[in-house]
Amino acid sequence: STGKSVLTACIEGTMSDHYKYLKTDLLIVDVVGLTEAIWDRIGLPSPSNTQLEVMLASEEGKKAWEVYANGYTLCINQCEKEGTRVKCMKYKMKNTAELSAFVSGIRPAFGSLINHFLNRKPYTTGVPQLDEVLKDSYSYMLYQESIMAYLNWLGINMKETYDIVKKISKKVFMKHPEQMEALKNQCRPQWLSKVGSMEGFEETWKVMNDAGSYAFNSAHAYCVGNDGAEIAYTKAHYPYETYEVCLNWFDKKKNKDKVSLLKEEMKKGFGIETGKLRFGLDNRQFTLDKENHCIN
Numbered sequence: 500s501t502g503k504s505v506l507t508a509c510i511e512g513t514m515s516d517h518y519k520y521l522k523t524d525l526l527i528v529d530v531v532g533l534t535e536a537i538w539d540r541i542g543l544p545s546p547s548n549t550q551l552e553v554m555l556a557s558e559e560g561k562k563a564w565e566v567y568a569n570g571y572t573l574c575i576n577q578c579e580k581e582g583t584r585v586k587c588m589k590y591k592m593k594n595t596a597e598l599s600a601f602v603s604g605i606r607p608a609f610g611s612l613i614n615h616f617l618n619r620k621p622y623t624t625g626v627p628q629l630d631e632v633l634k635d636s637y638s639y640m641l642y643q644e645s646i647m648a649y650l651n652w653l654g655i656n657m658k659e660t661y662d663i664v665k666k667i668s669k670k671v672f673m674k675h676p677e678q679m680e681a682l683k684n685q686c687r688p689q690w691l692s693k694v695g696s697m698e699g700f701e702e703t704w705k706v707m708n709d710a711g712s713y714a715f716n717s718a719h720a721y722c723v724g725n726d727g728a729e730i731a732y733t734k735a736h737y738p739y740e741t742y743e744v745c746l747n748w749f750d751k752k753k754n755k756d757k758v759s760l761l762k763e764e765m766k767k768g769f770g771i772e773t774g775k776l777r778f779g780l781d782n783r784q785f786t787l788d789k790e791n792h793c794i795n
Contacts, residue, residue, distance in 0.1 A: 516665070519658065530576045530726050533748055537733050540740045548725060555595060555728055562735035563728060564593050571734060571768040573761055574745050576727035577602045590617045598724040599717060603641045608713040612639065624706075625699045628652075640710040642717040649707055654689035655682075667711030679708070738769040739787040743794050746785040765794070 510520060538545040546554060554560055568591040572578040578587050583605055592598045603609075604616050615622060622638045623630050630638045632652045636645045646667075647660035655663065663682065666672055672679035683704060690700045715723075733741045742765040749757040765771040774795030776782050787794050 563732040566731040599720040606713040653686035
């Protein structure tokens with residue numbers, strides 16, 4: 500009807516990887532629906548990532564980061580579990596870059612370095628040139644791009660580095676250790692050329708190999724972090740609407756434990772009481788009552 504046409508092609512995953520096509524995955528993420536419901540209740544449109552970035556970087560945005568620092572992380576993507584909640588309170592992220600690093604850093608294989616990271620201690624690989632290569636991730640191999648930069652620094656063509664990351668994550672090198680040994684031998688001369696000795700090579704190689712089995716790419720870390728930051732922002736500025744929606748959301752799912760925890764958090768963090776059941780009040784769902792500082 501418009502006179503316009505679009506050329507499309509169906510390409511399966513292996514072929515896409517071979518020709519370096521960008522793939523888009525469709526994920527069903529409950530928190531996205533929850534966030535939309537909260538904004539609908541507030542009466543405002545859900546912000547774009549660009550708008551959210553501006554909101555979180557503003558003076559008002561500081562209140563959202565305080566939500567993380569105080570541990571009020573129920574319904575906040577990647578930060579709900581008790582262990583992660585405690586890590587949030589320790590790290591006290593202050594912007595989306597730090598949040599992205601955090602959600603990538605709490606992955607299991609980063610465990611040996613996580614306390615160093617959470618305490619914000621300066622970190623070095625022991626090689627100044629490599630620290631410079633990894634400066635965007637605080638010298639850690641936090642992201643898939645960090646591993647790719649490391650391998651590229653060691654002379655591997657950038658087009659090949661992503662394939663290597665995928666092989667690590669899919670345990671291909673565990674099944675074919677000779678391939679990893681061949682790659683290692685290929686990289687040794689470049690390390691010697693850049694550093695002047697083999698000191699530090701084995702240590703950084705192990706970190707690279709371990710990181711490859713878990714690493715998020717930075718765009719994924721940024722997006723899943725923002726999924727949570729949006730609710731942190733609504734909690735900070737619209738706590739009644741946020742908790743009303745969350746309580747109804749998990750009540751409909753018959754998740755009594757989550758409902759109970761939400762009641763505790765809203766009282767402790769925002770002074771919102773649970774209203775009493777009484778005659779004449781519609782108690783078929785949770786309903787906010789700002790005037791009486793409660794949710795019935």
